Amino acid sequence: MTYDLxxxxxxxxxxxxxxxxxxxxxxxxAYWDIKQGSTVPEHSHVHEQVVxxxxxxxxxxxxxxxxxxxxxxxFTIPSHVKHAGRxxxxxxxxxxxxxxxxxxx
Amino acid sequence: MTYDLxxxxxxxxxxxxxxxxxxxxxxxxAYWDIKQGSTVPEHSHVHEQVVxxxxxxxxxxxxxxxxxxxxxxxFTIPSHVKHAGRxxxxxxxxxxxxxxxxxxx
Numbered sequence: 687m688t689y690d691l692x693x694x695x696x697x698x699x700x701x702x703x704x705x706x707x708x709x710x711x712x713x714x715x716a717y718w719d720i721k722q723g724s725t726v727p728e729h730s731h732v733h734e735q736v737v738x739x740x741x742x743x744x745x746x747x748x749x750x751x752x753x754x755x756x757x758x759x760x761f762t763i764p765s766h767v768k769h770a771g772r773x774x775x776x777x778x779x780x781x782x783x784x785x786x787x788x789x790x791x
Numbered sequence: 792m793t794y795d796l797x798x799x800x801x802x803x804x805x806x807x808x809x810x811x812x813x814x815x816x817x818x819x820x821a822y823w824d825i826k827q828g829s830t831v832p833e834h835s836h837v838h839e840q841v842v843x844x845x846x847x848x849x850x851x852x853x854x855x856x857x858x859x860x861x862x863x864x865x866f867t868i869p870s871h872v873k874h875a876g877r878x879x880x881x882x883x884x885x886x887x888x889x890x891x892x893x894x895x896x
Contacts, residue, residue: 688858688864688866691863708867711870715843715887759793760820761793
């Protein structure tokens with residue numbers, strides 16, 4: 687199935703986090719456009735998550751330890767590991783989850 | 792776990808297809824740099840595959856039907872569906888597979 691990100695609708699899932707979503711059978715793709723200073727509080731989920739840093743800078747805190755992500759960096763977050771985030775600048779991120787995130791349908 | 796694509800080694804998996812690979816627990820990420828005119832013959836695999844077109848143009852043929860992929864397009868290929876490809880121009884593609892591709896380890 688083909689998707690064009692340019693024409694896919696986006697929605698604000700957390701304040702400042704605009705997301706476009708594509709769901710396969712085993713994975714969910716979340717294309718984020720994030721406003722500078724926006725934060726996501728610490729949380730965890732059963733899904734493995736792979737963060738692809740596309741543009742800007744983002745502070746990803748894993749188990750209380752901060753990591754500064756820049757373009758070209760990729761971060762794998764195992765299932766059930768606690769994480770939080772903060773957009774240091776406006777940024778674009780592709781998060782991929784497996785299994786599918788039913789809450790982003 | 793953090794990865795920096797700039798310092799990750801790449802290898803030529805098919806002629807003209809240079810790939811960098813990141814393996815999680817449930818997914819494999821393949822970052823391709825493909826030379827114009829390079830082709831991958833028709834094949835299929837158990838893994839679901841999601842093609843993210845980053846730069847250039849690529850002809851993806853699914854079950855004999857060609858699709859012209861341009862930047863910003865995303866294509867989901869279900870498990871066991873036959874597909875082939877040809878780089879119309881030099882291009883960059885992110886392919887994500889689930890489960891992990893043991894043959895790309």
